[in-house]
Amino acid sequence: MAMNTSTPKETSHLKREILVRLIKAYLSGNFEENTRLIPYAMRPKNSDVPNYRCCIFKERAILRDRAIAGLGFSIEDTDDSVLLSDLAQKAEKREVPDEHPLTVLTTACKGCVPSRIYVTDLCQGCVARPCVNTCKFGAISIQNGKSVIDPAKCKNCGMCVQVCPYQAIQKIIVPCESACPVGAIAKDENGHAKIDFDKCISCGKCASACPFGAVHEKSQIIDVLKQIKAGKKVIAMVAPAMFGQLPCKPQQLKEAIMELGFADVYEVAQGADVTTKTEAAEFEERLVKGAEFMTTSCCAGYNELVDKHIPEMKPFRSDTKTPMYYTAEIVKRENPDAVTVFFSPCVAKKREALQNPNVDYVLNYEEIGAWMVALGIQVAECSESEFKHEASAEGRNYCVSGGVAKAVETLLPEEIPAHVVLVDGLTKQSVRDLKKYAKNGMCDLGNLIEVMACTGGCLGGNSTVNAFKPALKQVTTYVNESKSIKEQVEETSK
Amino acid sequence: MSEKVSVKVCLGTTCFVMGSSNLQELIEMVPKKYGDKVEVAGVPCLGLCSIDWEFSKAPYVKVDDEVIKEATVEKVLKAIDEKLK
Numbered sequence: 001m002a003m004n005t006s007t008p009k010e011t012s013h014l015k016r017e018i019l020v021r022l023i024k025a026y027l028s029g030n031f032e033e034n035t036r037l038i039p040y041a042m043r044p045k046n047s048d049v050p051n052y053r054c055c056i057f058k059e060r061a062i063l064r065d066r067a068i069a070g071l072g073f074s075i076e077d078t079d080d081s082v083l084l085s086d087l088a089q090k091a092e093k094r095e096v097p098d099e100h101p102l103t104v105l106t107t108a109c110k111g112c113v114p115s116r117i118y119v120t121d122l123c124q125g126c127v128a129r130p131c132v133n134t135c136k137f138g139a140i141s142i143q144n145g146k147s148v149i150d151p152a153k154c155k156n157c158g159m160c161v162q163v164c165p166y167q168a169i170q171k172i173i174v175p176c177e178s179a180c181p182v183g184a185i186a187k188d189e190n191g192h193a194k195i196d197f198d199k200c201i202s203c204g205k206c207a208s209a210c211p212f213g214a215v216h217e218k219s220q221i222i223d224v225l226k227q228i229k230a231g232k233k234v235i236a237m238v239a240p241a242m243f244g245q246l247p248c249k250p251q252q253l254k255e256a257i258m259e260l261g262f263a264d265v266y267e268v269a270q271g272a273d274v275t276t277k278t279e280a281a282e283f284e285e286r287l288v289k290g291a292e293f294m295t296t297s298c299c300a301g302y303n304e305l306v307d308k309h310i311p312e313m314k315p316f317r318s319d320t321k322t323p324m325y326y327t328a329e330i331v332k333r334e335n336p337d338a339v340t341v342f343f344s345p346c347v348a349k350k351r352e353a354l355q356n357p358n359v360d361y362v363l364n365y366e367e368i369g370a371w372m373v374a375l376g377i378q379v380a381e382c383s384e385s386e387f388k389h390e391a392s393a394e395g396r397n398y399c400v401s402g403g404v405a406k407a408v409e410t411l412l413p414e415e416i417p418a419h420v421v422l423v424d425g426l427t428k429q430s431v432r433d434l435k436k437y438a439k440n441g442m443c444d445l446g447n448l449i450e451v452m453a454c455t456g457g458c459l460g461g462n463s464t465v466n467a468f469k470p471a472l473k474q475v476t477t478y479v480n481e482s483k484s485i486k487e488q489v490e491e492t493s494k
Numbered sequence: 495m496s497e498k499v500s501v502k503v504c505l506g507t508t509c510f511v512m513g514s515s516n517l518q519e520l521i522e523m524v525p526k527k528y529g530d531k532v533e534v535a536g537v538p539c540l541g542l543c544s545i546d547w548e549f550s551k552a553p554y555v556k557v558d559d560e561v562i563k564e565a566t567v568e569k570v571l572k573a574i575d576e577k578l579k
Contacts, residue, residue, distance in 0.1 A: 009566070013513055017550050042550070247505045247536075369511035373549055378539055379507050466515045 011213025012366065015066065017042065019221065019370035022070045026225050027374065031092065032085035035071070039063040039084075058107070065105045069216035072223065075103045091222045097361065098218050100197050101350035102207065104185075109214040111191035112174045117154055117161060119147045122168035131160035131169060179209035181426040182309055201304035203426060203453045204347035204462030217347050217463065220361045221371065227339045227361075228261040235338045237327045237359075239268040241345040241399035241458035243478050244471030245365045246372075250478050251384035256377050257368075258385065263338070269391030271327030272298075272398045272407070276485055279320040280411035283448060287416055291316075292442040293449060295434075296404050298322045300348035301426060301453030309431070313438035323398060324349060328358035343368055345399070345461030348453060364463030392485035396478055399458035401425075405450035410485055419446030425455030499532045499577045501570065502556040506539025513565070514553035520570055532574055 025034035394407035
């Protein structure tokens with residue numbers, strides 16, 4: 001599967017380099033000063049200016065802004081006159097992470113050409129003029145033998161693009177606007193991208209789409225480092241997609257995470273098993289009562305979509321909680337004094353965690369990877385450490401599109417057949433489809449709709465490290481050596 | 495014909511996080527493109543990242559004795575083509 005939404009490689013390299021440097025600065029004992037020096041260390045005097053930038057001073061200013069996001073602050077709300085060292089100090093004193101996990105770096109935002117329809121030089125000024133005839137708004141006229149669009153009349157419908165026999169009319173897109181499934185990011189009066197947080201569902205697609213890397217996640221890495229330094233019992237809750245991220249066995253990954261300073265590691269697949277059992281029972285009950293369909297409820301991006309944009313879907317969405325919810329509940333029950341950190345493939349879980357008192361912090365896989373780089377941990381050389389609890393194959397496969405529905409199906413009785421519909425990635429189109437199902441109260445394609453905000457499932461998340469295909473291969477190997485949830489259910493009922 | 499060109503893609507943690515995760519496609523692509531003229535493999539840490547701050551130049555790929563910094567699929571293919579000239 002081609003992941004055309006993955007973050008451009010150069011921008012993720014930059015973001016990860018900043019994270020590594022911030023972590024090293026924190027661990028150096030002179031956090032504030034070494035943080036202040038990051039833009040200068042990355043672009044020292046007389047060093048080459050990257051060819052995409054006008055001068056070294058702007059490049060440093062942008063690196064400074066990227067570091068602000070790495071420190072966990074909003075770039076928009078931070079005054080340019082504040083020193084990075086003061087922000088580092090402020091980050092260390094912070095008690096609660098910011099409410100919204102995304103921030104836009106306007107200095108890096110190119111302020112792309114506004115999205116519009118454009119007639120290129122390829123226009124042949126043909127006799128048929130399908131563009132003129134198709135336009136419902138009378139926006140196209142012929143001037144000097146070529147088609148010209150009147151921007152005041154054009155509604156951006158794109159009909160002319162489709163009918164031109166020479167493919168001479170193009171739609172110019174703004175990548176972040178085009179990637180956002182809910183129209184939550186748009187250019188402001190200055191031409192810079194701005195996120196409308198009342199609409200934003202935290203799916204992170206804008207961050208992946210921007211070729212300038214101008215949309216950043218606010219990191220909670222300093223908050224977590226601080227808890228570990230303070231000697232707290234910090235416990236990692238590792239979502240299934242993590243096992244596809246680094247080149248090592250799952251048991252080695254556990255050991256590597258312990259080396260970062262965590263007191264214990266729980267698989268979120270353990271919570272996924274609770275989700276599967278609860279959701280299968282719920283699906284059966286709903287269908288017996290005559291429900292037309294049910295959607296899954298494990299994806300944080302989808303849940304925010306329903307809450308903010310498709311309230312009419314609420315009765316059809318499963319009431320079952322997410323794997324993160326159940327895992328955190330188990331961890332806090334077994335370790336009431338623990339500080340919990342969820343290891344996430346996406347931005348959206350940061351929003352979900354803010355509403356859950358059992359989840360204290362969220363780190364994404366880029367941040368975990370950067371932390372291992374900073375400490376020089378070689379995952380492939382780590383010893384193997386077993387998990388205390390053995391999660392099921394189905395639970396470990398939750399991160400793959402289709403995995404959640406398949407898990408639920410495994411536990412359904414024969415007389416309750418599930419007809420699975422996969423919404424593999426939220427787009428403007430799939431959001432329209434979901435709205436339609438909710439409005440009609442039925443879905444003619446099936447009765448169990450699994451919704452994943454990211455294409456491919458969590459493995460396609462915006463904050464992943466590994467490419468999709470090798471990650472899938474690694475996760476599948478782990479799944480294949482795990483026991484089925486059926487065996488687990490049979491054992492407990494004995 | 496001289497010896498085979500050897501391509502080593504570093505899959506140590508640092509290189510992997512800094513981008514060699516995206517170079518894994520070389521391991522399938524290179525034999526298809528060059529047949530048995532080129533030998534390609536993912537290898538454990540080459541030790542190039544641990545020197546001072548050199549992590550920022552990861553991922554590293556070695557084409558014979560030549561070290562490619564901040565490697566991309568394109569850079570590696572270009573280096574192979576040079577060797578085969």
